[in-house]
Amino acid sequence: MLVFILRRLAQSAVVVVAMSVLVFAGIFAIGNPIDVLISPEADAFERAAAIARLGLDKPMHEQFLRFVDSALGGDLGTSFVHGVPALGLVLQRFPATLELxxxxMLVAVVLGIPLGLWAGLKPDSLAGRVIMTGSILxxxxxxxxxxxMLIMAxxxxLGWLPAGGRGETASLFGVQWSFLTADGLAHLILPAVNLALFKLSLVIRLARAGTREVALQDYVKFARAKGLxxxxxxxxxxxKNIMIPVVTVLGLELGSVIAFSVVTESVFAWPGMGKLLIDSILQLDRPVVIAYLLVTVLLFVVINLIVDLVYSLLDPRIRLGGGRA
Structure with missing residues (x-):
């Protein structure tokens, strides 16, 4: 297992390096931040001074090498717009996105697994068909x-829940959380439900497919024959057996939910990383966009490693590569 973890860490390092090159090149190509940050009425001297101050007067490869040198020290650059470290700005918004x-995912798991089990055990019942129709929607x-539509309704x-924002928060371990207050929880419900719908449908279909397959296995038939x-x-x-594929997929989906909650955060004005990303792209704030994407890459790498470990714990028969070395 130790050999496997070390090999995965090495592979993860390669992925992070490759993604940093791709991200930097992609962000470099989308436009010139000076066109957004500097007034069109600025003279040539002011424009040149701003370009030099932001380090945009260097060729791309020199900018990248400076970025790598700073990144190795934990500095992903300073926001062009806010004038603060980009990594700190992203991490400041991270708790809101993580909470959402x-x-x-909690909504998707708590509702999806029981509904999927029901639909798998009783596929021809009215409830089973309704559940599968809902998953298609x-x-x-x-x-x-x-x-x-959730906001309108x-x-x-009805006026039952607030339309947007994060509401009142409370501190836990030095981090502000919405779910600790009644007002914050009220603000959290609609965006969480909206973000959970696709994942809920996915969990339902995974659980149903797994249930129908496992229910036909000999050990299940034998357990029923014993009168359990x-x-x-x-x-x-x-x-227990259907949780293996569910855990695998949910681990990957957690990363995608964190990374791609942009639409939900924009609709509900949720002050998370996704909304920060949209604002930064519109303002061509390169350091913030790069910091966001690299944090997302690291999240996927860590989550994939955790999923592999949990996967092996759920089924001892599974032998991960290098586990016997």
Whole structure:
């Protein structure tokens, strides 16, 4: 296992290096930040001074080498717009995005696994068909449209929940969280549900497919033949085995939820990393965009490693590469 972890860490380092090159090259090509940051009425001297101050007067390869040198020391540059370290700005918004993503995944897991089990155990029942029809809608409806409909229904028409923002927060371990206050929790519900719909549909279909496959296995039939209670058969013999693919996919999906919650954060004005990314792209704030993308890459790398370890714990028969070395 130690050899496997070391090899995965080495592979992760290669991925981070490759992505840093691609990200930097891509951001370099999207436009000139000076066109956004400097007034069109500025004279040539002011424009040249601004370009030199931001380090944009150097060729791309020199800018990249300076970036790598600073990144090795934990400095991903200073925001062109805010004038503060870009990494600190991204990490400041990270708790809001993490909270939203975890709540969305919690909704997807808590509702998706029982619904998927039900649809898998009773596929021909009315409830099973309704569940699968609902999962198709979850895949099909655009996230931004669902978000606006949720705002219209629960914020505008019924007035039950706030339409946007993060609301009141409370500190835990030095970090501000919304779920610790009633007002913050009210602000969290709609964006979390909106972000969870696609993942909920995915979990339902994974759990249903796994349930239908596992239910036909000999060990499940034998457990039923021994007279075990249905709840024990489902909870011990079926649920544990369907969790292997579910955990694998959910681990990867958690990274995607954190990285791509841009639409939900924009619709609900949630002050997370996604909204910061959109604002930074519009303002061509290169350091912030690069910091966001590299933080996202690191998240995917860490989550993939954790998923591999959990995967092996769920099924001892699985032998990861290098595990016997």
């Amino acid at each position: 993503a975890l709540c969305a 979850g895949f099909s409806l655009p996230t931004f449209w669902v978000g606006m 629960f914020a505008v028409t 209670a249905p709840a024990r058969v489902v909870g011990v013999h079926i649920l």
